[in-house]
Amino acid sequence: MRSVVISLGGSIISMEKLNLELMKSVSSTLQKINTYDKYGIVVGGGRLARTYISDLKAYNVNDNILDEIGINATRINALALTTFFDDVNSKIPTTINDAAEMIHNYRYVIMGGTEPGHTTDTVSTLFAERIGAKILINATSVDGVYSEDPRKFKNAKKFDKISYDDAIKISVNNSIGAGTNVFMDITSLTIAKRAGIKIFVINGMDMDEYINILNYERCNGTVIS
Amino acid sequence: MRSVVISLGGSIISMEKLNLELMKSVSSTLQKINTYDKYGIVVGGGRLARTYISDLKAYNVNDNILDEIGINATRINALALTTFFDDVNSKIPTTINDAAEMIHNYRYVIMGGTEPGHTTDTVSTLFAERIGAKILINATSVDGVYSEDPRKFKNAKKFDKISYDDAIKISVNNSIGAGTNVFMDITSLTIAKRAGIKIFVINGMDMDEYINILNYERCNGTVIS
Amino acid sequence: MRSVVISLGGSIISMEKLNLELMKSVSSTLQKINTYDKYGIVVGGGRLARTYISDLKAYNVNDNILDEIGINATRINALALTTFFDDVNSKIPTTINDAAEMIHNYRYVIMGGTEPGHTTDTVSTLFAERIGAKILINATSVDGVYSEDPRKFKNAKKFDKISYDDAIKISVNNSIGAGTNVFMDITSLTIAKRAGIKIFVINGMDMDEYINILNYERCNGTVIS
């Protein structure tokens, strides 16, 4: 039995409003692939979370509580996603520990964030590491890892594959500089590296990508390994 | 030491977006009233919750899970409200039991819903009953209890005061008929009756109403007793 | 796989003492019916709970705490009932959420009340709604729904079937008047209506009733639908 973790980025799960069409597509895509895989799915926050948070920021609210609010929003999104699956958890786990316990009982375990300081990408890699998943699908609104932010630089080059260390370098440079090309944070990449988790950064709206990864371990996005 | 519970209706707490100005006003109003009161505040869901829920309804999602999602939204609103107070809980209690435990340690205890089947009005009366509060402020977008829905009937008459039984009758008639004049649900009114909790239904945007109730136990809305 | 919820009323589960013979009969009846159904069973409080509560009432104890005590009594009854089943939960869930999580792992999930303000009938309908059960057996000491209280009115007429709205009307009239014919509370009936749960109100001591409902969806009591 293989385990796979999917990080469903907030940028695709919730835009103007909750992207229920996408949720439905992901659900039916995963159910079509007739394997015995177990799936951990970590859902991001999206626009609604950001709206709440940016409104509150104007009132000088503590960032840590804003993070908590953001995490609560991811859990609502996670709860919404569960309604498209059978053999799935009813309660949204709030720790990796609880999620690991649940994956024993369900084919799909869906969760959101855990605590301030951890992005949902980091939660995804921690979840993958804990249950021994060697495949992590990072489903985002950009179709892979680029040398520079593709929304800003026309000549940005997309990588087919890239090493953990090179990915970390790009992430670091953008984190500490003024860069905007942060496809995944450093902590999540570091954990993926130590656990040997193959990351597929893909356009999460393209269902063929999921199918190709799950059947053949290849994609049109970027593989980090 | 007196205890007071305030039900901050979703209709005023969250409209186009989270009504942070109102949260700030309520906070500074309560802090201006220099008493030793303890406050339980129960926050509703509002428009954002309803958006999520109505979107999901289109996908035939289980009503019970929609209720859970709505409850999660009220807790996010409650968490946001805590940031405007000192001497307030950091975690949002999920049961009356936990809230009762917390009121011993804080001057303000803020919470949202508890479980499907209970409106936040019901949570408010249960909270009031548990901590022995004899005053419940029901802060809504309508400025009292009317004989008929004032948004539909020009001649609807506002009550200055009304008995529990009459309030229950109006609520029942609207619940089981096609009425839209449901200012509070039957369960919450029944609990208020058995516990002898005086309910002040007021326009929650009007800060003078809070001040008059807390200082003189009177208001321009409707008193149910 | 079909899901069924049974509300075992306090009036039959616990009289002079805990009705263990009934528990045993229900257990062996359900096990005889060789289906793949999953069962949620919600147990009421009964006489022992009422004794405690009425004794405490004489000391002017807060009704909300009396409700808590009553809920604790239902959980003891639930724990007792688990001992007559295999493939059943060991811990009594205290929320619908936890119960829903458990029904994935066990064939029988047995629970009592959840929080003040909710009868065990309401818990039953919430549980049914959450797990998608379309059949609710309301096992009581009266053998159906009557036009009037059959213990008082000789000519009271038993309904074979009745609509949700008519059932709600009878319940309302008795709740707010001096009536004593409250077979189920309004909240539970409202939830059953919105979720389309067929309710069978039966004499819970008659094992044939359970068998007929589970095999043929008919009974000698009253069907609310």
Next chain:
Amino acid sequence: MRSVVISLGGSIISMEKLNLELMKSVSSTLQKINTYDKYGIVVGGGRLARTYISDLKAYNVNDNILDEIGINATRINALALTTFFDDVNSKIPTTINDAAEMIHNYRYVIMGGTEPGHTTDTVSTLFAERIGAKILINATSVDGVYSEDPRKFKNAKKFDKISYDDAIKISVNNSIGAGTNVFMDITSLTIAKRAGIKIFVINGMDMDEYINILNYERCNGTVIS
């Protein structure tokens, strides 16, 4: 600030029915003693618990689950007792850890049993040890420790004081023999010994005993030290 733990035996707290008069007396007695003491109170199960348990025993129910049921009964009794106090916990703690956390916030912390294999006497000594209480009042239906069971042997001699080791010997002899003179179990006595907790075994119906112990550390019962 001194800490005191009281073990309110089931034999006095709950006889034919819950002994609410005793609860009220203990409450007003403790409140009359105008000290700054903190009180841990551990409540036993009593007759109602035993009735349930003996009924279930006839159905060959697992002793461990019977213990759980008994523990649940002690918690209901504890909840009932809280209603006679102010500055007291609202939720009944289920571990010594939780109780220790609560004693920081309340003057009175009331609890029942914790887990199978521990009597409420053992819970009392563990609680006392944890919070550094050096006085344990063991309020029972017998007025002290006797050389033999005073209900059977007319000439049984009551000890004014007795050493831990002698108390343990009497307890052991009765535990492993056919004796019925088990005033406290071995585990509780062993913990009291290692922690140097002075135990006052008294007739729990006699309010003067509580007053004398709390004011002068003496009683008409037996002191184990």
Next chain:
Amino acid sequence: MRSVVISLGGSIISMEKLNLELMKSVSSTLQKINTYDKYGIVVGGGRLARTYISDLKAYNVNDNILDEIGINATRINALALTTFFDDVNSKIPTTINDAAEMIHNYRYVIMGGTEPGHTTDTVSTLFAERIGAKILINATSVDGVYSEDPRKFKNAKKFDKISYDDAIKISVNNSIGAGTNVFMDITSLTIAKRAGIKIFVINGMDMDEYINILNYERCNGTVIS
């Protein structure tokens, strides 16, 4: 399906350092025995726990907190042991209740201590009683029950089998005297007796002992029954 509980004593699980070789051997031994048994495994504290505790004792730390620290150490050992098994819990249960719930979902449930006042031997018998296990393997550093401490008395005689009452007598005499021959505490033996659990006290380093017990219910150590 048969249930078996194993008490892995601290004296063999953790000496100079954590005895991972033993953990590995026990794991592969149990997996070789091709039965459908379910296993509860309770792990002791060992030398590391004792080091922490004896260091803290020098600072007059509360024994109850030392017990808590010891219990935490047993849980770390339990967590370490889980890594040698599949179909095993991810979280270490902290109560018998939780462990009982888990045994439904896993073939192996591994835990440490529960609360101060209960040895891991007592936890083992409580766990066995709760899940109806009739076999308890007590894996220690001594190869059975002796008439006297075999490390001190050359002529100490090992029992092949011994009754519960005789075992309790030996345990009592050593507990209250200066004896050092306490192979199991009185509480654990008392529970084993009431539940009719057959205890096999064996040299836990000898894998053949486990095999013989699980296949033929016999051993070279001592059987208490």
Next chain:
Amino acid sequence: MRSVVISLGGSIISMEKLNLELMKSVSSTLQKINTYDKYGIVVGGGRLARTYISDLKAYNVNDNILDEIGINATRINALALTTFFDDVNSKIPTTINDAAEMIHNYRYVIMGGTEPGHTTDTVSTLFAERIGAKILINATSVDGVYSEDPRKFKNAKKFDKISYDDAIKISVNNSIGAGTNVFMDITSLTIAKRAGIKIFVINGMDMDEYINILNYERCNGTVIS
């Protein structure tokens, strides 16, 4: 009222054995400073944790579970530290949320790690951010931040003060290169920056450092601001 968080590094809290002398010194130093500060103290894992973990690594155990074991070890250390304080929590909180709740009730709240992927330094900054603490004392075995690892480079220069960005750069270079000069991880520094928390990196064995920071906000180590 001022809030201060102290990160007691594993390198000083636990060496050959638990450094109880240091615990005692820190406790009496903090109690001597007669202010109304509230303290959060986060305790690291130290040598004992590392021994367990390195032993298990030899058996190819999942890094995530090793992290869990390390976190459990920090909690044992935290529990040990609580015994040197009054007005301190009894249970070790496992989330920032719980710790924030506790700081309302105690002068000192002591905790260890929270979840895999977060160092105790990160937990310290999250805790500080949540409770609005503007001072974080990072008590380590090195007496400040150096340009290079002072244990390897004789000419390494110690900074008196350094900006957040420069500190992050040093940390990054060492994290992704082969460097060993990682005084604090990137996540913790990033949170300190966004929350404006002044970090004092000091030799944690030198009690004068604590006194100078708490009285005058200066030290002989390095200030990051």
